[in-house]
Amino acid sequence: MGTEELLYVLALQHVPNLGDSTAKKLIRHTGSPKAIFKEKKQNLLKIEGVGNTRVKELFDPVHLKAAEAELRFIETNKIKPVYFQEANYPEKLKHCLDGPILIFQRGNIDLKDRKIISIVGTRNITSHGTAFCEKLVEELSVLDPVIVSGFAYGVDITAQKAAINNQLQTIGCLAHGLDQIYPKAHKKFVRPVEENGGFITDFWSSDSFDRNNFLKRNRIIAGLSEATIVIESAEKGGSLVTADIADSYNREVFAVPGRPGDKYNTGCNNLIRSQKAHLLTSAADLIYILGWQLEPEAKAVQKQLFVELDKEEELIYDFLKKSGKAQLDTIALNCNFPTFKTAGVLLNMELKGAIRPLPGKLFETT
Structure with a gap:
């Protein structure tokens, strides 16, 4: 331009x-x-x-x-402005009616032909939420997704640090211009984020920081991504707004279930109960719903690294060996496992190179 x-x-x-x-x-x-x-x-x-x-x-x-x-x-300040009619404007954001006509980028952002997910949630993340978030990102790392969040306290920064630790690209969507950083405590993470992705905003340097900006920022978090994941949320909060926006964009929404009565599980449980979000217990749930598949190179590496199957994996492997191609529900029924558990076992087997996914949500042995 x-x-x-x-x-x-x-x-x-x-x-x-x-x-x-x-x-x-x-x-x-x-x-x-x-x-x-x-x-x-x-x-x-x-x-x-x-x-x-x-x-x-x-x-x-x-x-x-x-x-x-x-x-x-x-x-x-060497800011990169990206106009909505340019080829390098984020593809998924192009399909959002209220997507910004101009965004500002800083760092090493590359979203072309990438799997992109957003991870959001409470600022008051629990130790359980932290552990789940870190494990989720680690499990997804073999698929090399881009992790998008808001660079805020709690779930946001936990997800982005996990992305950096797993050498994944991560994008921080800011609710202010690129002349400042909020919260100030996260300045130490600016360089790692820019080296492993960067920052995006549609706010100007002249825009003063205002908490009301978070609502406008959330549409970018939801719009950039194929799916939005909510990890811990109170009954009301910005992450639920992001989930609603993602749903309005016809994107998939996932929520991590929690113990009834716990304050920071209420929002997620409500999303699942109202069928506004898929239940998420592991990376396998997301991979199954989105229809993601491992690249051949990744499969080959994983097969070399993991060669042993546990008893549950052996049961599924034997069933697939005898019956040939089968869908997840069929596998779960015949092996007498819950569907959600079967999805997780299948993911582990795929990572080990023992099985491969096929079109139509089918699986077969390698």
Whole structure:
């Protein structure tokens, strides 16, 4: 994107109460952000949902002046702006009506053809939640997913540290501009995150920190990802909002069940009970629902590393050897295991190279 074009995109983004969906409508109608500011007011008024107040606000010269200042910040601090019509704009975010017309990136972000999941939850994560999150990311690491979160206390930073420890790319979606870091206690994690991914926001450097920004930020967390996982949540909280947004985008939502009555299990249990989220007990549940498969190279490595099967795995292996291809439910029924447990055993066997998944959610021995 050229400097002039970026200037007008920034000016459009600066217009208050315009919204990204309306901004996209204006761009489609006129052809470009610059053309919007050159268009006659009466023509813009013909666009459904724009209205006189917004059109009047568009032509306030304050927006171009503000855009010039933000452009200087971007250039000085080597921020990477990404326009929603550019090829390197996150693919899944393109399909969100209210996705930002412009996002700002810093670090080493590469989302092309990647498996992407978001992990969110309470800021008051328990030791059980921490252990589950770390194990989940470790189990998923063989699939090399990108881990997205909000860089906040609790579940967010736990997931992102786990990603770094497993050499996975991780993205921190910020509720403020790239001129600051919140919480300040997490400054020590900025460099590791940027080396293993980076930060994304649609807030400007001139945007002061405000807790209300979290709600706007959450749509990016949900929009970037194929699925959103909630690990521990009270009855109300930002992670539940993120789950609702993900659901509205027709993305898969997963929640980790917890003991009834525990404060930070209530939100997850409610999501599962209302059927707004899949129950998540291990990486196998997510892999099964999303239909993810190991790459051949990963399978080969895992087969060399693990050569022994335990009794449960041997039972399933023997059944598949005799019957050939079979679906998860069929395997569970014939081996007398619960479905959720069978999914976990199948994942372990796949990692060991003993079986392989097939189209149609079938499995067979290698």
